[in-house]
Amino acid sequence: MDCRREELLIAAIARLLEGCRNVAVGMLSPIPGTAAMLARARDPRVRVLGILSGNSFTNGGVELFDLAAQGRLDAFFLGGGQIDGRGNLNLVGTGDYPRSEVRWPGSFGSAFLYALVPRVILFREEHSRRVLVPQVDFISAPGPAAEDSRRRGGPHALLTDLALFTFDRERRRFCLESVHPGHGLDEVIASTGFDFDRLETVPETPTPDAETLALIRGPVAREIARTYPRFAAKLFPDAVAAS
Amino acid sequence: MTGNAPFSSLEELAAQVPDGAKLAVPRDITGPAMAATRALIRRGLRGLHLVCVPTSGLQADLLIGAGCVATLETSAVTLGEFGPAPRFAAAVKAGAIAILDATCPAIHAGLQAAEKGIPFMPLRGVLGSDLIAHRPDWRVMQNPFAEAGDDPILVLPAIRPDVALFHAPRADRFGNVWIGPRRELMTMAHAAKETLVTVEEIVDGDLLAEDEAAAGTIPALYISAIAEARSGAWPLAFHDAYGADAVELADYARLARTEPGFAQYLARLLELDGE
Numbered sequence: 196m197d198c199r200r201e202e203l204l205i206a207a208i209a210r211l212l213e214g215c216r217n218v219a220v221g222m223l224s225p226i227p228g229t230a231a232m233l234a235r236a237r238d239p240r241v242r243v244l245g246i247l248s249g250n251s252f253t254n255g256g257v258e259l260f261d262l263a264a265q266g267r268l269d270a271f272f273l274g275g276g277q278i279d280g281r282g283n284l285n286l287v288g289t290g291d292y293p294r295s296e297v298r299w300p301g302s303f304g305s306a307f308l309y310a311l312v313p314r315v316i317l318f319r320e321e322h323s324r325r326v327l328v329p330q331v332d333f334i335s336a337p338g339p340a341a342e343d344s345r346r347r348g349g350p351h352a353l354l355t356d357l358a359l360f361t362f363d364r365e366r367r368r369f370c371l372e373s374v375h376p377g378h379g380l381d382e383v384i385a386s387t388g389f390d391f392d393r394l395e396t397v398p399e400t401p402t403p404d405a406e407t408l409a410l411i412r413g414p415v416a417r418e419i420a421r422t423y424p425r426f427a428a429k430l431f432p433d434a435v436a437a438s
Numbered sequence: 439m440t441g442n443a444p445f446s447s448l449e450e451l452a453a454q455v456p457d458g459a460k461l462a463v464p465r466d467i468t469g470p471a472m473a474a475t476r477a478l479i480r481r482g483l484r485g486l487h488l489v490c491v492p493t494s495g496l497q498a499d500l501l502i503g504a505g506c507v508a509t510l511e512t513s514a515v516t517l518g519e520f521g522p523a524p525r526f527a528a529a530v531k532a533g534a535i536a537i538l539d540a541t542c543p544a545i546h547a548g549l550q551a552a553e554k555g556i557p558f559m560p561l562r563g564v565l566g567s568d569l570i571a572h573r574p575d576w577r578v579m580q581n582p583f584a585e586a587g588d589d590p591i592l593v594l595p596a597i598r599p600d601v602a603l604f605h606a607p608r609a610d611r612f613g614n615v616w617i618g619p620r621r622e623l624m625t626m627a628h629a630a631k632e633t634l635v636t637v638e639e640i641v642d643g644d645l646l647a648e649d650e651a652a653a654g655t656i657p658a659l660y661i662s663a664i665a666e667a668r669s670g671a672w673p674l675a676f677h678d679a680y681g682a683d684a685v686e687l688a689d690y691a692r693l694a695r696t697e698p699g700f701a702q703y704l705a706r707l708l709e710l711d712g713e
Contacts, residue, residue, distance in 0.1 A: 223518060255620055256492065256542070257543065293533075294530065296531070298531060302513060303542055306541040306544075307543045307544070310564065334567055
């Protein structure tokens with residue numbers, strides 16, 4: 196099946212969202228946003244909150260955080276300038292804090308949501324040793340600690356342009372789940388700055404089937420164009436033109 | 439007709455933010471008062487402790503670049519799809535401003551504590567983040583109501599801004615301000631000592647007279663000054679009223695990468711409003 200890089204990622208994220216009811220999407224997240232819309236297209240019980248929600252919140256910016264603290268939010272997406280092998284995230288910058296060599300925007304809600312949302316999907320398209328590092332320079336949001344039994348939130352998976360990892364809470368390590376078509380295990384190892392677990396043979400990330408692609412390119416594309424017009428126009432020009 | 443309603447010009451409103459004030463401003467999509475921000479820069483405001491609720495973009499970057507900010511308390515500063523905030527990054531790297539890095543719900547919680555007149559607010563999560571190590575004003579305590587065992591929880595001091603400043607769709611002639619569903623503006627007004635608002639329009643009638651409008655209205659008792667400023671959030675988008683000026687924002691993102699470029703942009707920007 197002929198499918199684009201973005202469509203493979205969208206389908207992979209939608210599989211990770213299986214079983215979730217309330218999914219929130221942050222700012223500037225067109226691929227996770229499209230995946231959440233795909234999950235909703237397949238199961239109308241899925242609610243997509245946050246940037247794509249229109250006016251589904253009535254208590255201001257705090258409401259997303261409050262409902263996460265109440266345990267109502269099943270899944271969220273986080274990224275980071277650096278992600279390390281223990282699942283620590285850095286959204287602040289490189290070098291010595293506070294006078295960072297490279298300063299990124301800041302931690303946003305990560306320090307809070309990472310601890311409270313059960314299924315946090317780490318999504319970072321760039322798969323390189325400067326992103327996937329042995330140890331982050333600043334911990335915006337920590338991976339789960341060994342003895343932290345009260346924590347319900349944390350990393351569920353890490354998806355990049357090359358591969359999909361799951362996170363093993365007991366071992367506090369990522370495990371390579373699959374490598375995307377057109378890429379190899381050696382490339383993943385060479386591009387990853389931390390050690391990870393893997394099976395002897397690592398499967399290929401499945402490409403979306405015809406039915407899934409039709410959903411993505413049709414109703415989901417038209418839906419996502421309302422929030423991310425530039426993204427949709429580039430990826431799905433036919434669907435956007437037809438709507 | 440206007441009763442005690444505190445209507446003023448943009449310049450008079452800007453004059454009510456003293457040097458060194460703790461100034462709370464909303465995130466880009468909620469309605470920063472950009473015309474008022476230009477008035478603050480024009481009058482040479484200095485030493486601000488800027489509290490971004492809970493993030494900022496062009497507004498913080500402009501104020502930092504213009505030398506108005508001494509301390510920045512925020513969860514993030516970014517120009518969104520127009521890229522990183524260049525004056526923010528440069529000032530942090532140079533050590534030109536003190537930075538109090540936070541996380542979004544921590545800023546909301548600090549304002550909610552001030553709103554309730556209590557000294558602090560607990561917040562779940564965040565434990566294990568380096569944010570705590572760099573925030574000596576944040577503490578971790580034991581949950582006094584824990585049924586068994588260890589239950590540490592972060593506590594945050596109340597954030598009581600001297601001034602809250604934002605742009606809203608409309609005010610009535612009694613000084614009530616309609617914000618619709620953007621409740622963080624209500625929290626900011628409750629928490630701050632003074633609240634300064636610019637509005638697209640001042641309307642006849644009483645916003646508190648009907649439930650539909652009253653539910654989204656800040657009563658005049660919290661409001662210190664209101665100035666009418668059409669397109670007062672430009673070049674940012676303002677709810678459904680107008681979109682972002684993409685050309686202007688892209689221009690800013692490009693020019694502000696260097697200090698001379700920023701100075702050139704700022705000179706042109708301040709000229710736009712005239713003297």
